[in-house]
Amino acid sequence: MxxxxxxxxxxxxxxxxxxxxxxxxxxxxxxxxxxxxxxxxxxxxxxxxGGKGEDYDERTKDELMQRAQELDIEGRSSMSKDELIEALRNH
Structure with a gap:
């Protein structure tokens, strides 16, 4: 059935x-x-x-790095600010 x-x-x-x-x-x-x-x-x-968070472009690299760490994004320690932004947006 x-x-x-x-x-x-x-x-x-x-x-x-x-x-x-x-x-x-x-x-x-x-x-x-x-x-x-x-x-x-x-x-x-x-x-x-929508959310109240800042736009990634407005954040410092340290802030982006901290967020990437929270999300456990691999390879974050060697990423540039632009690469971090892209990784965070694609996560």
Missing amino acids: PQKKRGPGPSIKDPEMYEALRDDGESKAKAAAISNAAANSSREEVGRR
């Missing part, structure tokens, strides 16, 4: 957005958080909010 596809559950306030985020590879928790935040305000507002 084929297994029927289950929906995200009653706690998800915007199932369509949740499923789209899951299809894009987001974790269940992240997809739930984003879709519920969008349902509580508006999708447009959630998209505009």
Whole structure:
């Protein structure tokens, strides 16, 4: 007997957005958080909010190195500032 596809559950306030985020590879928790935040305000507002972190280009090399260490990026000790930025953006 084929297994029927289950929906995200009653706690998800915007199932369509949740499923789209899951299809894009987001974790269940992240997809739930984003879709519920969008349902509580508006999708447009959630998209505009974004993070509060500085742009990598505005950070010092030491700050970039610290972030690369937190993310355990291999080869970071021999990278230039531009290489660190690229590695962090691609992580």
